[in-house]
Amino acid sequence: MLSAPASQEPVVHQTRCAFVMHGLNTHPKKMSDLATLAEKLGFTTTVGILSGHQPDEKKTTDNLVSENQWRQEFKEQWSQSVSKCNGPSNERLFIAYSLGAVTGLSVFDQDDSVILPTKMILISPALALRKKTILIRALSWLPFGSLPSVNHPDYRARPNTPLKNYNALFKIHDGWKKFQWKATSQIPTLVVLSPDDELVDSQNIEQSLKQRQQSSWQIHWLSNENSTLRPRYYHLIIDELSQGKQQWDSFTEAAVRFAGGKTEAK
Numbered sequence: 001m002l003s004a005p006a007s008q009e010p011v012v013h014q015t016r017c018a019f020v021m022h023g024l025n026t027h028p029k030k031m032s033d034l035a036t037l038a039e040k041l042g043f044t045t046t047v048g049i050l051s052g053h054q055p056d057e058k059k060t061t062d063n064l065v066s067e068n069q070w071r072q073e074f075k076e077q078w079s080q081s082v083s084k085c086n087g088p089s090n091e092r093l094f095i096a097y098s099l100g101a102v103t104g105l106s107v108f109d110q111d112d113s114v115i116l117p118t119k120m121i122l123i124s125p126a127l128a129l130r131k132k133t134i135l136i137r138a139l140s141w142l143p144f145g146s147l148p149s150v151n152h153p154d155y156r157a158r159p160n161t162p163l164k165n166y167n168a169l170f171k172i173h174d175g176w177k178k179f180q181w182k183a184t185s186q187i188p189t190l191v192v193l194s195p196d197d198e199l200v201d202s203q204n205i206e207q208s209l210k211q212r213q214q215s216s217w218q219i220h221w222l223s224n225e226n227s228t229l230r231p232r233y234y235h236l237i238i239d240e241l242s243q244g245k246q247q248w249d250s251f252t253e254a255a256v257r258f259a260g261g262k263t264e265a266k
Contacts, residue, residue: 017085018043021100033239046081067171101125128204140167
């Protein structure tokens with residue numbers, strides 16, 4: 001008598017994958033609210049990390065930080081994240097904050113070999129920088145030294161931000177400007193902006209999108225005036241504490257409508 005074949009666990013093919021990327025000198029763990037939101041919407045979610053953004057990371061790794069290093073790290077981590085969802089009808093959601101947003105766009109717009117997201121949520125994306133960053137840019141070419149972090153103490157990866165990290169940010173930003181929206185202009189994108197952002201020129205971003213008649217990109221304006229986080233930074237709007245409960249509820253509702261989902265995201 002022939003025996004029945006041994007039962008095997010069914011192979012589960014994911015159809016919704018999300019990749020979450022942090023900002024400059026932002027602790028990757030602080031992206032957990034956004035990662036949890038994506039998970040509740042049914043996305044298999046990965047949180048990325050760039051060199052120089054782990055508190056216990058050896059300072060010798062600071063020598064590795066550069067525009068090309070961050071772009072390569074992003075490319076590899078993004079590819080790994082969406083490898084389970086690389087079919088033509090699968091969903092690939094990119095959620096990113098500040099530096100993470102412009103790094104992702106620089107890769108998507110410049111590298112034809114990279115599979116693109118199907119949707120993006122970009123929070124305070126560093127696509128247009130305020131004039132106050134000019135002084136930092138003037139110092140960022142120095143191969144050594146650092147500046148006190150302008151991020152909230154509870155959200156920063158390190159007390160100080162190395163000048164090499166700023167230099168990498170500026171080079172990524174400038175590189176993206178040469179190819180801006182070459183591949184991403186038609187990707188449905190929710191851009192979350194604060195009108196009072198200290199570092200990103202939100203009005204400039206809005207004007208650029210209007211001039212380009214870029215209808216696939218929509219802006220969700222957000223003020224964190226009601227946040228209980230102190231000190232408050234208008235650029236920092238990545239979770240319920242930094243946004244405030246009312247704004248977080250509004251943001252999650254907008255994210256649910258935009259990204260779609262069968263479960264309640266709150």
